[in-house]
Amino acid sequence: MSDEIDLEALDAYLMSDDSPDDCMMLSDLDGFLHGVVCSPVPIPQDEWLSAAMGERATKLPPHILEIIIDLHEDILDGLTLPEPEVEPIFWEAKAGHVIAMDWCEGFMDAVALRPKEWLRLTESGADGHLVTPIMVHMMDDNGHSVMGIPHEELQQVLAEAADAIPEAVTGIYQFWRSHGQPTA
Numbered sequence: 808m809s810d811e812i813d814l815e816a817l818d819a820y821l822m823s824d825d826s827p828d829d830c831m832m833l834s835d836l837d838g839f840l841h842g843v844v845c846s847p848v849p850i851p852q853d854e855w856l857s858a859a860m861g862e863r864a865t866k867l868p869p870h871i872l873e874i875i876i877d878l879h880e881d882i883l884d885g886l887t888l889p890e891p892e893v894e895p896i897f898w899e900a901k902a903g904h905v906i907a908m909d910w911c912e913g914f915m916d917a918v919a920l921r922p923k924e925w926l927r928l929t930e931s932g933a934d935g936h937l938v939t940p941i942m943v944h945m946m947d948d949n950g951h952s953v954m955g956i957p958h959e960e961l962q963q964v965l966a967e968a969a970d971a972i973p974e975a976v977t978g979i980y981q982f983w984r985s986h987g988q989p990t991a
Contacts, residue, residue, distance in 0.1 A: 812881055814896070817874045825868075829861030831913060837878065837896035838910035842917025844882045845980045847924040850917075852876070858920060886980045893973035904962075907969040911944035914976075928982055937978040943968035 885892040897905040945953040
């Protein structure tokens with residue numbers, strides 16, 4: 808990831824009272840942008856920006872808008888390298904383990920922009936597993952795994968899945984490109 812992107816300024820803005828009430832936070836936004844870049848079809852910037860930043864997306868401070876667009880471009884650049892680089896922004900718990908749930912929810916929010924188009928991957932017998940590390944982090948309204956992972960195994964499975972996300976994102980991006988989908 809580019810060291811020139813001021814993630815601290817973006818995070819501070821997203822957590823401030825100046826940000827739109829319905830905007831994503833940094834980890835969600837990063838996951839969302841990865842999902843947008845990996846999309847099977849291009850998603851117009853105005854659409855994904857409104858989905859991520861809410862109704863006031865058109866009124867973002869110019870420097871914040873620039874950071875968000877730079878982050879999107881940085882993700883795309885990382886995935887198009889000969890040796891793809893994916894560096895998700897996960898939260899870290901006080902105990903030291905990563906929390907990837909918000910990032911994964913953001914990614915799935917991007918999938919929800921074009922759910923029918925994603926079916927070709929998710930229902931693929933050969934490549935559908937690529938979304939598993941992301942789906943493992945999805946919980947129902949009662950805090951239970953949507954994939955049926957027993958509660959006593961959940962923390963270990965979540966940790967392993969978080970470690971697998973960069974490779975999964977690379978695989979998803981390459982799946983769509985190998986099936987003739989244009990680059991975001």
